[in-house]
Amino acid sequence: MPSLLPPTHMICDCDGVLVDSESVAAELLIAELSQRWPGVEISPILLPLLGQRIEVVLHTVATQVGSGFEVYEIEALRQRLEHACEQAPMVPGVDTAFARIGLPKACASNSDTAHVRAILQRHGLRRFFDDRVYCADSVAHPKPAPDVYLAAARGFGVSPARCVVVEDSTTGVTAAMRAGMRVIGFIGGGHNAPGQDQALRAAGAHYVLTHMDALPDLIAGLAAGQGASDQAAEVHGA
Numbered sequence: 001m002p003s004l005l006p007p008t009h010m011i012c013d014c015d016g017v018l019v020d021s022e023s024v025a026a027e028l029l030i031a032e033l034s035q036r037w038p039g040v041e042i043s044p045i046l047l048p049l050l051g052q053r054i055e056v057v058l059h060t061v062a063t064q065v066g067s068g069f070e071v072y073e074i075e076a077l078r079q080r081l082e083h084a085c086e087q088a089p090m091v092p093g094v095d096t097a098f099a100r101i102g103l104p105k106a107c108a109s110n111s112d113t114a115h116v117r118a119i120l121q122r123h124g125l126r127r128f129f130d131d132r133v134y135c136a137d138s139v140a141h142p143k144p145a146p147d148v149y150l151a152a153a154r155g156f157g158v159s160p161a162r163c164v165v166v167e168d169s170t171t172g173v174t175a176a177m178r179a180g181m182r183v184i185g186f187i188g189g190g191h192n193a194p195g196q197d198q199a200l201r202a203a204g205a206h207y208v209l210t211h212m213d214a215l216p217d218l219i220a221g222l223a224a225g226q227g228a229s230d231q232a233a234e235v236h237g238a
Helices: 022-036 043-049 054-064 071-086 094-100 113-123 147-156 170-178 196-203 212-223
Strands: 009-012 105-109 133-135 163-167 182-186 207-209 233-235
Touching: 009 147, 022 043, 022 071, 043 054, 054 071, 071 113, 094 212, 105 113, 105 147, 113 133, 133 147, 147 163, 147 170, 163 170, 163 212, 170 182, 170 196, 182 196, 182 212, 196 207, 207 212
Parallel strands: 009 105, 009 163, 105 133, 163 182, 182 207, 207 233
Antiparallel strands: none
């Protein structure tokens, strides 16, 4: 990986970073799959898969329990999940934190474009991104491939090494690392289980953030050339 440079641009995930929707998705899927396969403990299988495309999550769980899904079943669950997640609350402090960060911003998500745009519009977050939204349905390969992050860097017209990413899942951290970007892991969402900070570090996160109110100072320090070490560090907010 090329040397990381002081960031001039910021990219973030949507679900689990901007809105606290991963916990909503997890609760819905656990209930649905537990009903489908009574007696199977779904949570340990499902939770590590959060951040991946819904079809990947469902196929992976089904394979582990020796079953499968029809295409129409996956699409029905996708629609239910998107509706539920669009009603999820904003992550506390996101709007205030993002308003304090002067770097140009983009959103890069494993969800579909229409879903992400609906979330940004509902919560008044579109003002931070304008049209800089890059989603799995507009690139060749979803996360953990780096495609959405590389697309965001191209949209900015900058080197990936000039981008700093905020991600909540190992899938997303892996994607950003593969793109050659500095990564801040976020564990302030309702879906984060014990050990998630270690999992994000193991995936390559350079920092782990517990509260959004600590993000502006961290970004400002990195942009000023401070804290350039690749060694993971934990950052606490109020």
